[in-house]
Amino acid sequence: MGGTGSGRGRLVADRRVARKPTKTATKPRRSRKARRPARRGAFGLLGRLTGGILRLVRRIVVTAIVVLALLVGVAVAYSYTTLPDVAQLLDGRARGSVTMHDRNDEIFAWRGDQFGGAVTADSVSPHLRNAVIATEDRRFYWHYGVSPQGIAGAIRINLSEGRGPLSGHGGSTITQQTAKLLCLGDEYEPGAWVSEAAYLDDCRQTTLNRKAREAIYAIAMETKYTKDEILSIYLNRAYFGGGAYGAEAAAQRYFSKPAATLDPGEAAMLAGLLTAPSRLAPTADLQASQARAATVLRLMHEQDYIDEATMRQHQQNPATLSEEAGQTRGGYFADWVMQSGPDFFTRDTTEDVVIQTTLDQSIQRAVEDAVNEVFAEKVAEGSDAQVAVVVMSADGAVRGMVGGRKTNASGVFNRATQAVRQTGSAFKPFVYATALELGYSPNDTVVDEPFCMTIAGSGQWCPSNYTRQHYGRVTLTEALQRSLNIPAVKISEAVGRGLVLRVARDFGIVRELSDTPALALGAAEATLLEMTGAYAGILNGGSSVTPYGIRELRLKGDDTALMGSGGGIGERVISEAAAQQLTWMMQQVVEQGTGTRARLQDRPAAGKTGTSNEQRDAWFVGFTADYVTGVWMGYDDNTPLTGVTGGGLPAEIWHEVMARVSEGQPARPLPAMAPQPSQREEAPQVAQPRPQPQAQPREQQPVRTETVLERLLYDLLGGD
Structure with missing residues (x-):
């Protein structure tokens, strides 16, 4: 037999060709311990402890924010349920007004809280609506009741002027101001308060707690009412000095015309009164009222509500009192009528009363001129x-x-x-x-x-x-x-x-x-x-x-x-x-x-x-x-x-x-x-x-x- 047919070759593996690494291949990752030197001793322990505390604080803050948001949401939802229909909020006077006519049936005096009638944001002069927004809350149509930017700016101004953060400028939106005018929904009850003045003082407090409640109420209002409805409530409830509550009463009181027909100068004067109505009322200080109106006109121009020519025209020819408002006389007489009439129709009236009096304004003028x-x-x-x-x-x-x-x-x-x-x-x-x-x-x-x-x-x-x-x-x-x-x-x-x-x-x-x-x-x-x-x-x-x-x-x-x-x-x-x-x-x-x-x-x-x-x-x-x-x-x-x-x-x-x-x-x-x-x-x-x-x-x-x-x-x- 031949040897070539019966021999067995070596049992070895087939030779493998080495493969080149691809471009995406990466080096093997080292473990975190391999990348970082091990922390040893007290410094390592302090670092781990600090990290743990920070993670805990972060979790607490996030949890608190979530809980606070839930609480605010609940508070807003509750306030929402207490809000009445808009029509019930337009006239918020606790008392009525007294309008006095002389012997010739001409108005010569007002007493009590004047209210000329309900108006809406659409029914008043657009100049008045624009003047109020330009002066009081330029972001009114964009915020949701509260303006953090406005609040921060107000705090900065107060601190720079040496006052407390909540003293002076409030940074309140029109919605927040309306919430304050509504006293956060708390109505005046004579038996629960020493006096109406005490009730109003409580409504005007600016404590942190009050501001927080005010913000919640404002957000609830924004949720329930439209912007124009909120503005309507504000225009009817705001005090404009001279005993006038609401835009209609103020327009009649100072200009003897409806609020729907106010020109830019007159509208600017009324909007200017909102900052200090008693001091700036044109019947008290016409020059101060006109100076404030000039500032409001400038703000209206800067916010593109009026052009420059209109601004300058009304700044150079400011609004003045109507003849009827400017010639009112008989303050002593009017006071006497209020004291001599029945209390429930004069000093304590909850109705709007008209009194025909015996006063003769020409005689009253003669008396005043002679004495002077x-x-x-x-x-x-x-x-x-x-x-x-x-x-x-x-x-x-x-x-x-x-x-x-x-x-x-x-x-x-x-x-x-x-x-x-x-x-x-x-x-x-x-x-x-x-x-x-x-x-x-x-x-x-x-x-x-x-x-x-x-x-x-x-x-x-x-x-x-x-x-x-x-x-x-x-x-x-x-x-x-x-x-x-x-x-x-x-x-x-x-x-x-x-x-x-x-x-x-x-x-x-x-x-x-x-x-x-x-x-x-x-x-x-x-x-x-x-x-x-x-x-x-x-x-x-x-x-x-x-x-x-x-x-x-x-x-x-x-x-x-x-x-x-x-x-x-x-x-x-x-x-x-x-x-x-x-x-x-x-x-x-x-x-x-x-x-x-x-x-x-x-x-x-x-x-x-x-x-x-x-x-x-x-x-x-x-x-x-x-x-x-x-x-x-x-x-x-x-x-x-x-x-x-x-x-x-x-x-x-x-x-x-x-x-x-x-x-x-x-x-x-x-x-x-x-x-x-x-x-x-x-x-x-x-x-x-x-x-x-x-x-x-x-x-x-x-x-x-x-x-x-x-x-x-x-x-x-x-x-x-």
């Missing part, structure tokens, strides 16, 4: 002397009123209605009214001589005349004309002090009157309004009057009057003949007595001067055939006047007032009756008995209605 002129020309600069003036018709309807040196003030002390002062000799007409009613004549005489009386418990009292002189036998007319004290005391004591007291009270001097002999010299106290009303009773023929300022009161939009006049002519006090004789006597006071400075050149006038003890009060009260006017001067702290008596500056102010009031009116004679020739040689003296009432009307008097005085005497004599 006399004080500017005849009162020393720096003097604190005060003045009050009241003008009324013979039936008690008040036509004009000034209660202090600041002639058109409001909300301050009203010396015409609130100052109770000693009347001095202005009281003497009531002494002579009593005598004339009992049958004495203006021509009857009394002796002016040194005189003393013994007063029980006080000793001897010896009155004297202002001039310290005596004039012997004088008529009652001369005694009143010269304002002699001794004859007044003698007549008062002769007719009976009790009757003088009754006549004075029935004419309207309602204060407690001291039953002493000094009563005849004006120891009684009264307000100027009461004294003027009492003299009106003399002018109207002897009947009492109740001064009044309200003719009619009704609810706004309702033609039915809820109440009428609260005053007018009342019961007869003295006879018409006695009143006419007294008028004639008082006419002599003006023509040739102590009141000559009040004399008018074109018409007759009657009146009486009065100067109280130690010259603390100076009065002149008098009348023409048309109007009764009272003037008082003095110091609030009872400092004696220097060189001023009733026949001086008060009579001059009276003359200036009545000359202006009467200008252009036909002159009418006074209802005066000259006396019949005297049938007595001398009027009764103190020691003589008081005259008895006559059973029949006196010859010189027409048959008339029984007077209050006669009824009193009848009762005293045992009549049934």
Whole structure:
């Protein structure tokens, strides 16, 4: 056998060809431990611990954010459910308004919270809408209720100006401001708050907690309402100064036009008021209001709401008050009407009330101008002397009123209605009214001589005349004309002090009157309004009057009057003949007595001067055939006047007032009756008995209605 067929080759593996590495191939990765040197010791432990803490903090922060977001979401959802329909949020006033019309039915004053009616963002002038957005919240249509950028900017400004982060600029959006105006949905409940002011103060707090709640409420509003609905609520609720709440009330208050017709200048002025409505109100400071409006116009131009030409036009010709708003007068009168009317229709009203008053704005202007002129020309600069003036018709309807040196003030002390002062000799007409009613004549005489009386418990009292002189036998007319004290005391004591007291009270001097002999010299106290009303009773023929300022009161939009006049002519006090004789006597006071400075050149006038003890009060009260006017001067702290008596500056102010009031009116004679020739040689003296009432009307008097005085005497004599 051959060897080539039976041999077995070597058992070896086939040779493999080595493959080249591809471009994507990478080197084997080393482990983290291989890449990094091992941390050893304390530094390694600290690093691991720090890393762990950071990871824990990160987890806590993320968890807190998630939890906070959930809580905010829940709070927003809850606030959402409490939000009412938009229509319920437009008028948020807790109280109503009072609008006052003068005797010619023109508006002259507003009180309370004015609300002209609901408007919407679409119904107001687009200039107003744009001005508010440009000034208050330029990102209004882009944010979701809260503007972090605005808040950060406000905090930066506050800190740079040295204030706290939440003091001053708030960075609030219009939505947040609206949330604050809504008091975050908490309505005012009288029983839950000390006062409405306390409730409002709580609503305006700027604590962190309050700001957080405000933000949540704002987001809820953004969720429920459209942007225009939120803006509508804001435009209706915002305060624009001057008692005006809402854009419509403000437009009517300042410009006497609807909010829909405001031009850019007027719109800029209203938008500018939102930062400081009371201080910037054009009725309080027109120049400041116009300066702020110029800034708003610039902002409107910068945000492309108006072009440059429009901006410059209205900056150079700023908005001004309407004639009606600019000429409003009678602040003292309006305050008095609010105090004298029923509380539930004036000070505490929750309705919108319209009051027709007795004020005559032309007379009011005359009063203010006269007072300002006399004080500017005849009162020393720096003097604190005060003045009050009241003008009324013979039936008690008040036509004009000034209660202090600041002639058109409001909300301050009203010396015409609130100052109770000693009347001095202005009281003497009531002494002579009593005598004339009992049958004495203006021509009857009394002796002016040194005189003393013994007063029980006080000793001897010896009155004297202002001039310290005596004039012997004088008529009652001369005694009143010269304002002699001794004859007044003698007549008062002769007719009976009790009757003088009754006549004075029935004419309207309602204060407690001291039953002493000094009563005849004006120891009684009264307000100027009461004294003027009492003299009106003399002018109207002897009947009492109740001064009044309200003719009619009704609810706004309702033609039915809820109440009428609260005053007018009342019961007869003295006879018409006695009143006419007294008028004639008082006419002599003006023509040739102590009141000559009040004399008018074109018409007759009657009146009486009065100067109280130690010259603390100076009065002149008098009348023409048309109007009764009272003037008082003095110091609030009872400092004696220097060189001023009733026949001086008060009579001059009276003359200036009545000359202006009467200008252009036909002159009418006074209802005066000259006396019949005297049938007595001398009027009764103190020691003589008081005259008895006559059973029949006196010859010189027409048959008339029984007077209050006669009824009193009848009762005293045992009549049934």
